[in-house]
Amino acid sequence: MQSKFPDFFLRPMALVLPVVLTLSACSVGPDYQAPAPLSASHFNALASDTGSTPQASAINPQWWKTFNDPQLDNLISRAIAGNLSLQQAVMRIAASRQQVNQARGAWFPGASGNLQVTRQQPGLKGELESNGVYDQVEQNAPQYRSTLDSLTKPVNLYQGSFDASWELDLWGKVRRQVEMAQAQQQQNIENRNDALVSLEAEVARTYLQLRGAQAITRTIETQIEVARQTLALTQSLQRNGLSPLTDVENARAQLGSLQAQLPQYQSQVRQAMNGLAVLLGNMPGMLDAELASDKALPALPAHVAVGIPATLARRRPDVRAAEARLHAATANIGVSVAQMFPDLSLSGQFGVRNTDASYLDNWSSHFYSFGPAVSLPLFQGGRLVSSVRLARADQAAAALGYRQTVLTALQDVENALVSYHADQQRVAGLSDTVAAQQSAFELARDSYSKGLSNFIGVLDAQRQLAQTRQQLVSARMQTSVDLVALYKALGGGWEPYQHVQLPEFPLFGAAVRG
Structure with missing residues (x-):
């Protein structure tokens, strides 16, 4: 027994099919157009006449290597492999990939069997x-x-x-949904890159603060030793009747003041080591043995490559994420418009x-x-029209958000250049001040030991020298931190780490435990 399809059905289908295929090639809604690139050729605060000089050349993707500190390089590599926040960003990329697959699934027929x-x-x-x-x-x-x-x-x-x-998909609704899902996936990729840049900068900043706190600790310990020698000198002079007891007590008070400053910086050292351990995905205290030995602050590079503003928008992950957000919002207009058609x-x-x-x-x-x-859709109470207008409003907000992100990126770079230049000048000035105060202290102490001046001059010279030494070390540390902030503002550091292994989750079985 044979069953034939009726001719009265096949003939209309033969006429409708070419029309359907033609309509399925179109997509309603606006096509995405990339924003215009920046026209500025250089940064305003690029000029520098002292110390480490910024230059309009291509930046180093692994900028932390310019500090020439193997331990810092090792810590950043381990942080990239073990940081939990960065791994969460990778999970969001994996989730967005499945959202793209879900959107693509609407292209295909659905079939099911029933018994x-x-x-x-x-x-x-x-x-x-x-x-x-x-x-x-x-x-x-x-x-x-x-x-x-x-x-x-x-x-x-x-x-x-x-x-x-x-x-x-006559009006391209599915194609726009896939386009939107792909843009959202790209946004999650850029968010992960932004998290990577922030992680690298945070590890470098914390490491430099650790070395800075250790350097200030050493400076205070040196001043404590000098204060002990001064106390011993006043005690010797007082025993010989050449100095009053008040000089001894003043020297003892100066020593106690310096000793009271020491715990503050020792706690900063411990806190920095704990912060680095957590950034690497470890328990606090696990890096104490590795980082406890003092090391000098890394030297600044002779030249700092900062590129040009025209490349900043293509390099900073937050700007790239804002552009992907704008792309997704533009595609969503097409989705909402397609809902108004049959x-x-x-x-x-x-x-x-x-x-x-x-x-x-x-x-x-x-x-x-x-x-x-x-x-x-004959009548929906204005819901579909409002959906289109809502999508257009979201797209306009995303366009403004992109422009604001670009302006903020330029501001970050300009401010970082200003801070870096200003702190280098401050270091130069404090270096001269320390040299002068060191000579003044030695002269005052020599004069006092010979009975040519009173002890007040010695105390003032010693106090000023101790304060200026601490300020100099703090300024050097801040200058290094400023350089890290500049590299972060430039957005480099994610390019070498784009081959991310996304996890494949099983369909059945237990969930991941916390």
């Missing part, structure tokens, strides 16, 4: 009685009464079928159905249905 066994009472007896069928059978053909009774009894219905449906879907069903399970393999038990369906 069903039901016990049914169709209620046929009531219909027959209400129409007088039983009375007519009793009068005209009573021999068929038993046959009629058998038709009204409950039956077992066995059915198996395959169902398929396919919504044609939807065309094709659906079909084929199966077998019988009250006798052994007869299901007989062709006469088959059934099918297929055909197109059109859904036209």
